[in-house]
Amino acid sequence: KQEVTQIPAALSVPEGENLVLNCSFTDSAIYNLQWFRQDPGKGLTSLLLIQSSQREQTSGRLNASLDKSSGRSTLYIAASQPGDSATYLCAVRDAGGTSYGKLTFGQGTILTVHP
Amino acid sequence: DAGITQSPRHKVTETGTPVTLRCHQTENHRYMYWYRQDPGHGLRLIHYSYGVKDTDKGEVSDGYSVSRSKTEDFLLTLESATSSQTSVYFCAISGRRLDEQYFGPGTRLTVT
Numbered sequence: 001k002q003e004v005t006q007i008p009a010a011l012s013v014p015e016g017e018n019l020v021l022n023c024s025f026t027d028s029a030i031y032n033l034q035w036f037r038q039d040p041g042k043g044l045t046s047l048l049l050i051q052s053s054q055r056e057q058t059s060g061r062l063n064a065s066l067d068k069s070s071g072r073s074t075l076y077i078a079a080s081q082p083g084d085s086a087t088y089l090c091a092v093r094d095a096g097g098t099s100y101g102k103l104t105f106g107q108g109t110i111l112t113v114h115p
Numbered sequence: 116d117a118g119i120t121q122s123p124r125h126k127v128t129e130t131g132t133p134v135t136l137r138c139h140q141t142e143n144h145r146y147m148y149w150y151r152q153d154p155g156h157g158l159r160l161i162h163y164s165y166g167v168k169d170t171d172k173g174e175v176s177d178g179y180s181v182s183r184s185k186t187e188d189f190l191l192t193l194e195s196a197t198s199s200q201t202s203v204y205f206c207a208i209s210g211r212r213l214d215e216q217y218f219g220p221g222t223r224l225t226v227t
Contacts, residue, residue, distance in 0.1 A: 032214065034215060034216065036218075042220065042221070043205060043218045043219055043220045043221050044158075044205065044207075044218040045218075046215050046216070046217060046218075049214060049215045051214075089157075089158070091158075091216075100146060100163055100165045100171070101146050101148075101163075101209040101216065102148070102160055102163060102173065103148075103158075103160070103207075103216060105157045105158040105159075106157065107155075107156075107157040108157065
C-alpha cells in the first residue's frame with residue numbers, strides 16, 4: 001500500500017527566503033505526482049504535475065523535482081511572499097491499469113511566511 | 116478553474132439521518148472522485164467513478180454509497196449519518212488521460 005510522507009509538518013520563514021518542501025513515497029511505481037496548495041477553509045488548487053518520466057516542472061517561482069527511484073519529490077519556492085502562506089499537499093498516482101487515477105495524499109506542510 | 120461545484124457547501128444533520136452530497140462538473144470528464152479530509156488523516160478516497168454507472172470503492176467506503184446516472188453528476192450518500200462522518204468532503208475530477216485532478220470547493224458536514 002502506497003504511503004506518502006511530507007516533511008516538515010510546519011514551516012515558518014521570513015519573507016524573501018527560498019524554501020524547500022519535501023515529499024516521500026514508499027512505492028516507486030507511480031504514474032505521476034501532483035503538488036497542491038490549500039488555503040484555510042478552501043479547496044485544493046493544483047500547482048504542478050510531474051509525470052513519472054520527468055525530473056522536474058516549473059511554474060513561476062515554483063519548481064518541483066521528482067526522483068522516482070528513491071521515492072522523493074521536492075517543491076522549491078523562490079523568494080517567498082506572505083501570500084504563499086497555505087498548506088502544501090503532495091499526492092501520488094500509482095501506476096497500473098486499475099488505479100483509475102486514484103491519488104494517495106501526504107498530510108501536508110503548513111507554510112507561514114512572515115512579512 | 117475547473118468547473119466543479121458541490122452542494123450543499125455546509126450541512127448540519129443529526130445522527131441516523133440520511134444525507135446526500137452532490138458534485139456537478141461542466142468539463143465532461145470521465146473520472147470523478149469523493150474524498151474526505153480529516154485532521155491527522157489527510158485526504159482519503161471514499162469512492163470513485165470511471166464512467167456513468169461505473170463506480171468502485173476507495174480506502175474508506177464503509178457507510179457511504181455513490182451513484183452516477185449522468186456524466187456531470189456524482190452523488191455521495193450517507194445512508195445513516197454517524198458522528199465519525201463529520202468531515203470536509205471534496206469532489207474531484209480527472210480527464211481522459213488521468214493526469215491532473217481538479218478539486219471542488221468542498222462540503223463541510225457536521226453530524227450531531
